[in-house]
Amino acid sequence: MEAFTRAFPLEDIHVRAGGDGRTVEAYAAVFDTPTVIRDQDGNYTEVIDRRAFERTLNQLAPAGSRSTWRVGVLYNHGRTLFGTPSERGAMPIGAPVEIKADSRGLLTVTRYNKTELADEVLENIREGSITAQSFSGGFLRSDPGRPPRGGWRPDASGKLRTVRRQEIALREYGPTPFPAYVDAAVIGVRAEQVMPLLSELSPDEREKLADMLRTGTPLDPPAQGTPAAPPAAGDPDPGPAAEDPPSPGHSARQKIAWAKVRAEIKARRAL
DSSP states (O other): OOEEEEEEEOOOOOEESSSEEEEEEEEEEESSOOEEEEETTEEEEEEEOTTTTHHHHHHHSOBTTBOSOSOEEOGGGGBOTTSOBOTTTTSOOEEEEEEEEOSSEEEEEEEEOSSHHHHHHHHHHHHTOOOEEEEEEEEEEEESOSOOTTOBOOOTTOOOOEEEEEEEEEEEEEEESOOOOSSOOEEEEEEGGGHHHHTTSOHHHHHHHHHHHHHTOOSSOOOTTOOOOOOOTTOOOOOOGGGSOOOTTSOHHHHHHHHHHHHHHHHHHHO
16 A cells, blocks of 8 residues: 655634643545645545545544554654654654544544654644644545556646545644645644633633634724824834734723733743
8 A cells, every 4th residue: 555645734723722732633634625636646636535534543543442543643744854754753743632534524633742842843833834734644445546557647638637535544644844735724722821811801802812812813903094004114023913902992801811911922932
């Protein structure tokens, strides 16, 4: 069985309650999404069937006396940016908590280890520097079954052949700097440290602030007639909107909580 790799961009990264900041949720594959692929099978359009991982998940899931998943979690498949083996990268950065197929794709929930490499990867995910989730394994069943000699190629009109991956054997997954698909997403990095900062807000205020933290947008739009002036050429970058003070319309309670959030952001940046 020849090994294949697929990578998916990370989107929608946000802090979630109920953890310690070391559990990451992300899709490793998306279903029924035509994607142009260029690999050892040629140049073609690939579609992953929503039942493609059913058998492999049953085989790899904890069962009987085995309490762990038989799936590795590696950064960039344990390789360097040049594709050569990496001794440091070959060390696991985490362990699967849950892997399941839902209506969108293959969702992975991973508990990251307390190691230097795992800490670096987590920080890069939080900051948006790492942009993809990837998996490797083998295609056990596809339609059509085998590529022609030389691989699939566009026809005379330039149209690509569509290949549906019907059964996939999962070997390992993890973050990678090289995205290929456009619809997979990191769902969240759970972090209970943020909860004390949000606990002083009402439910509506808390949701509004959490959305701001996820997207980097200000809590309120600028007042009409007083748009924020863009920085002049050569001026230092004022930083993300998370550094901006709240508008006068915010409640005193929200201002206090906002000040705590801002202090927490500055403290993290100073580390």
